[in-house]
Amino acid sequence: MIEFDDVSLTLGDFSLKNLTLEISKGDYYFVLGPSGAGKTVILEAIAGLHRPDSGRILIRGEDVSGIPPEKRKIALVYQDYSLFPHMSVYENIAFGLLMQKAGKEEVSKAVDNIMNRLGISHLRDRHPLTMSGGEQQRVALARSLVVNPDILLLDEPLSAMDPITREKFISDLRSLHKELGITIVQVTHSRDEVFALAEKVAVISSGKLEQEGTLNDVFRKPENSVVGRFIGIENVLLGSVGGCSENGGCTVDICGVKIRALCEAGDKKEICAYIRGVDVGIDTVMSDSPVSGSRNVLPGSVLCVNPYNSMYRVYVDCGFSLCSLLTEREVDAMKIEPGKDVYAFFEDSAVHLTGRD
Secondary structure (H helix, E strand, O other): OEEEEEEEEEEOOEEEEEEEEEEOOOOEEEEEOOOOOOHHHHHHHHHOOOOOOEEEEEEOOEEOOOOOHHHOOEEEEOOOOOOOOOOOHHHHHHHHHHHOOOOHHHHHHHHHHHHHHHOOHHHOOOOHHHOOHHHHHHHHHHHHHOOOOOEEEEEOOOOOOOHHHHHHHHHHHHHHHHHHOOEEEEEEOOHHHHHHHOOEEEEEEOOEEEEEEEHHHHHHOOOOHHHHHHOOOOEEEEEEEEEEOOOOEEEEEEOOEEEEEEOOOOOOOEEEEEEOHHHOEEEOOOOOOHHHHOOEEEEEEEEEEEEEOOEEEEEEEOOOEEEEEEEHHHHHHOOOOOOOEEEEEEOHHHOEEEEOO
C-alpha cells in the first residue's frame, strides 16, 4: 500500500536518511520514536507535503512524486487538530466534502453518519474553542474520515488527552480500524499506544530507521541498544560471549558474572544482552522455591525499589545492576527493601543477544 524506497529528505538541519519501509493495505502501522526523530516528516511525505531529495514513495504501487496531496486519497490529522475556529462542528466536518463539490444532501447524510459513529452529534452546532481537547480530536477525526480516504495519517492524536478520554479514544480507533478496514499510520513516542493498537511498528531515531516489524518482533527482539532502550527494556547490558554449546546455549560474561543465554548473536563475541524486567523473578530463599529450577540464579542485594505505574521496579546488585518488575503484592509479601539479600532468577530464553552497536 505504502512503500518508502531508499528515501532521503532534508528540511533545514533535519534529514531522513535512506529510509526503506513497507506498509501493507489495512495495516494499523505505528512510527515510534523520540521527539525530533522525524515521525511527522514521514507522515507529511506520505501526504505529499514534502518531496524526497532521492528515493521513491510508492502508494498502491505507483510512484507518487508528481501527484499533489489532494489527489492521493489521504487524510492527515495533526496533533493540534487544525480546526477552523469560526466554523461550527458541522461546518468543519463538511468542509472537505464541499471542496470536492459534493451535493448538499450527500454532505448532510455523510456528516450526520460520521458524527453518529464517533458519538459527537450533540456537538453539531458548537465551535472548536468551546470544546475539550478530546472533543476537538473527535471532530478532527470525523473531518478526515468523512471524505472516505484510503489512508488515514494520525500525528500523536492522544498526546493531549486525560487517561480516561485516552482509553475511550483508543477503543474508538480500534473499532474504526476493524469496521472500515482502512490503512492507518500513526506516529507516537508512547509505547502504551503501540501496545494497544499496533499491528506493525517502525522505530525511528534521528531520521534513521532502527527497526521495523511486528509488535512481537520489535518488543521482544530489538536489533540494537537504541531500540532496546527506547521500547523500555529495563536491562540492556554489555557483555561478551564465552562459548556456545551444541544445544544452542551459550555463556555470557557481564561484569565478571556468567549467565546462560541462547546463541543469537552469530559469531559476535562482544554483545548487548536484553532482559525484560517482567522476565526477572525475585525470591528470598534458594531451596524449595521456584528459583531452584531456573537456568540463571543470581544472589544479590536490593539496591532500590521504585514505583512504576501499578508495579514496582526492584533493582538488585548481582555483580551488575539487574531490574525486576514486581507487583505490590509480591514486594509486600517478601518485604522487599533496600539492603535485603535476595535471589534474582530468569530463564536463558529470556535473554536476547545482539552484537554491540
